[in-house]
Amino acid sequence: MSPDGATPSNPVRRDISSNDVLVEVNELKMYFPITEGVLIPRVVAQVKAVNNVSFKILRGETLGLVGESGCGKTTTGRCILQLEKPTAGQIMFDGVDLATLDAKAMRPYRQRIQVVFQDPYSSLNPRMKVGEIIAEPMRVHGIMSGAAEIKERISELLSTCGLNPNFADRYPHEMSGGQRQRVGIARALALNPEFIICDEAVSALDVSIQAQVINLLEDLRDKFNLTYLFISHDLSVIRHLCDRVAVMYLGNLVELAPCDELFDNPMHPYTRALLNAVPIPDPTIEKSRPFNPVAGEIPSPINPPSGCVFHPRCPLAVDSCSKQIPPLREVVPGHWVACTEV
Amino acid sequence: MGTLLDIKNLQTHFFTSGGVVKAVDGVSYTVDEGETVAVVGESGSGKSVTALSILQLVAKPPGEIVGGEIFFEGRDLLKLSDAEVRDIRGQEISMIFQEPMTSLNPVLSIGQQLTETMLAHLDISEEEANERAIAYLGKVGISEPHRRLKQYPHHLSGGMRQRVMIAMALSCEPKLIIADEPTTALDVTIQAQILELMKNLTRELGVAQIIITHNLGVVARYADRVNVMYAGKVIESGTAEDIYHNPRHPYTLALLKSVPRLDLVRAAKLDPVDGQPPDLSKLDGGCAFRPRCRFATEECGKSFPALEKVSDTQTAACFNKENLVESMKEAS
Numbered sequence: 001m002s003p004d005g006a007t008p009s010n011p012v013r014r015d016i017s018s019n020d021v022l023v024e025v026n027e028l029k030m031y032f033p034i035t036e037g038v039l040i041p042r043v044v045a046q047v048k049a050v051n052n053v054s055f056k057i058l059r060g061e062t063l064g065l066v067g068e069s070g071c072g073k074t075t076t077g078r079c080i081l082q083l084e085k086p087t088a089g090q091i092m093f094d095g096v097d098l099a100t101l102d103a104k105a106m107r108p109y110r111q112r113i114q115v116v117f118q119d120p121y122s123s124l125n126p127r128m129k130v131g132e133i134i135a136e137p138m139r140v141h142g143i144m145s146g147a148a149e150i151k152e153r154i155s156e157l158l159s160t161c162g163l164n165p166n167f168a169d170r171y172p173h174e175m176s177g178g179q180r181q182r183v184g185i186a187r188a189l190a191l192n193p194e195f196i197i198c199d200e201a202v203s204a205l206d207v208s209i210q211a212q213v214i215n216l217l218e219d220l221r222d223k224f225n226l227t228y229l230f231i232s233h234d235l236s237v238i239r240h241l242c243d244r245v246a247v248m249y250l251g252n253l254v255e256l257a258p259c260d261e262l263f264d265n266p267m268h269p270y271t272r273a274l275l276n277a278v279p280i281p282d283p284t285i286e287k288s289r290p291f292n293p294v295a296g297e298i299p300s301p302i303n304p305p306s307g308c309v310f311h312p313r314c315p316l317a318v319d320s321c322s323k324q325i326p327p328l329r330e331v332v333p334g335h336w337v338a339c340t341e342v
Numbered sequence: 343m344g345t346l347l348d349i350k351n352l353q354t355h356f357f358t359s360g361g362v363v364k365a366v367d368g369v370s371y372t373v374d375e376g377e378t379v380a381v382v383g384e385s386g387s388g389k390s391v392t393a394l395s396i397l398q399l400v401a402k403p404p405g406e407i408v409g410g411e412i413f414f415e416g417r418d419l420l421k422l423s424d425a426e427v428r429d430i431r432g433q434e435i436s437m438i439f440q441e442p443m444t445s446l447n448p449v450l451s452i453g454q455q456l457t458e459t460m461l462a463h464l465d466i467s468e469e470e471a472n473e474r475a476i477a478y479l480g481k482v483g484i485s486e487p488h489r490r491l492k493q494y495p496h497h498l499s500g501g502m503r504q505r506v507m508i509a510m511a512l513s514c515e516p517k518l519i520i521a522d523e524p525t526t527a528l529d530v531t532i533q534a535q536i537l538e539l540m541k542n543l544t545r546e547l548g549v550a551q552i553i554i555t556h557n558l559g560v561v562a563r564y565a566d567r568v569n570v571m572y573a574g575k576v577i578e579s580g581t582a583e584d585i586y587h588n589p590r591h592p593y594t595l596a597l598l599k600s601v602p603r604l605d606l607v608r609a610a611k612l613d614p615v616d617g618q619p620p621d622l623s624k625l626d627g628g629c630a631f632r633p634r635c636r637f638a639t640e641e642c643g644k645s646f647p648a649l650e651k652v653s654d655t656q657t658a659a660c661f662n663k664e665n666l667v668e669s670m671k672e673a674s
Contacts, residue, residue, distance in 0.1 A: 215611055218611065281561070
């Protein structure tokens with residue numbers, strides 16, 4: 001970590017030393033029922049999309065949430081946003097449990113929590129102009145009324161996000177993927193949120209454009225002191241952008257550590273497998289690196305393996321792994337692992 | 343080793359209502375027998391259209407191969423009749439597509455799809471084809487191949503479907519496999535399994551490969567040689583080491599600088615290329631990268647720089663190759 005701490009233009013690691021917890025997820029469970037029967041549906045099984053996940057996000061921090069498809073990372077984000085009603089567990093935001101709030105009580109919190117979605121093609125209404133898209137949240141929440149005032153705010157947001165203010169009169173189809181994603185970010189900023197969930201926000205973009213948007217997200221974080229939950233399957237982007245990283249597998253949180261600690265000293269066998277599987281853009285390193293792809297496929301979350309969900313694919317698995325779910329334990333200060341064998 | 347495929351000055355254009363889109367505009371590259379060549383570039387750079395042109399799978403209209411030659415074992419594929427191209431397609435050159443979900447026929451069983459190509463190209467009976475299908479499913483690591491023959495694509499996961507695609511591509515023992523983003527739709531741990539499988543099988547069977555991808559890590563791990571494409575042209579070509587350690591085109595350099603690294607502690611902010619990729623229907627005669635290039639000079643707007651040799655193994659299409667080397671030295 002850099003000794004000089006976080007300054008807005010600091011290119012290296014930031015030092016998040018605050019103890020001010022903004023978001024706290026406690027034993028979150030999200031089960032989706034699978035029903036059979038048309039007239040009298042009965043629940044025949046449950047998809048355990050998120051199973052007992054707990055973590056905290058400090059104010060100003062960027063927490064990375066990483067995992068493969070079906071691991072529950074997006075569902076976790078949707079639960080925090082209250083787009084899903086969790087089966088069990090608490091979503092504490094600034095001291096209030098969002099899961100207990102009704103729609104009306106939730107409204108002021110919706111201003112403070114925003115989201116940037118993955119697909120810049122389907123997350124913008126094709127029939128609205130860019131200006132209207134950005135103005136909509138302001139109108140809905142009634143934070144600005146005058147037309148001139150709103151117009152000025154739209155221009156300001158567009159230029160903050162690196163777009164020409166004239167783009168307000170364009171339609172999304174007139175823009176490239178990178179430009180649309182900037183519009184999505186401008187919309188998220190419109191209500192001056194404190195916390196933004198970025199759900200695969202740069203995954204659909206080409207590398208050169210992806211780098212532009214990553215830098216924009218960083219600049220905005222510094223400028224507005226934003227807190228991010230950065231959900232992604234791309235480990236390289238996570239390492240670049242995040243302060244701490246949580247790894248999920250099949251609905252479970254398997255490892256949680258400060259960013260460099262996780263990448264330099266991965267402990268959970270799944271995290272190790274994941275890191276080993278990513279090819280590095282350097283042929284010399286690649287030719288000398290031991291490479292052992294983990295065998296097997298990701299099991300179905302409808303019928304997950306007993307005990308530790310990773311045990312059927314795990315090289316370290318012992319008998320007890322199939323019987324008991326290993327709890328998260330703190331192995332090194334700040335470094336939590338859900339595995340009994342490391 | 344001999345040259346298997348030699349693409350010379352290929353031009354594939356799309357004639358749309360918005361104008362002529364020069365998706366591939368003068369692409370040349372070669373593939374030797376048994377070699378793995380990567381074609382890397384961003385969306386719209388023409389890497390897939392080049393590959394589709396090899397097998398003449400570009401939809402016409404709006405697309406049309408308007409110029410160039412594609413020599414495969416000495417024969418120009420563009421001069422062959424449709425029937426002759428069909429003989430080569432699937433037998434001598436086969437293709438693996440990106441989407442394992444959509445590239446298999448959902449209403450035909452795995453067995454039917456696997457044997458279809460073999461029955462079309464090889465002089466064998468249905469039983470023999472079935473046996474071969476089972477053998478290839480085993481080779482690509484699918485358990486209980488007998489049972490799988492009767493299953494349908496929706497019974498299989500994405501990774502398994504891509505294994506079936508690989509079995510299908512290999513089943514007629516082709517000399518060249520074109521893999522268009524073969525693992526982009528897959529999770530990382532599954533991607534690693536599939537890429538290792540492809541590497542091992544192609545080495546074992548001596549099959550040459552063209553891997554089309556935007557993933558610079560995949561290229562570094564698997565490619566012997568690399569072609570970098572931008573706006574319908576190959577702008578740099580060389581061994582993987584040349585391209586990664588000694589890039590001589592500003593776009594290649596910029597691309598390498600824009601990827602965050604998994605293996606290194608973060609040292610700086612990313613250094614992205616400014617601006618957007620060009621509109622392929624509005625290209626002028628100059629270098630298409632110059633509006634985004636920090637080395638651009640007046641010369642770059644006048645004509646397109648030719649792909650010139652910079653070493654025995656490397657070529658680059660840039661007027662300012664030498665300045666690039668100088669400025670990289672200064673930076674380091």
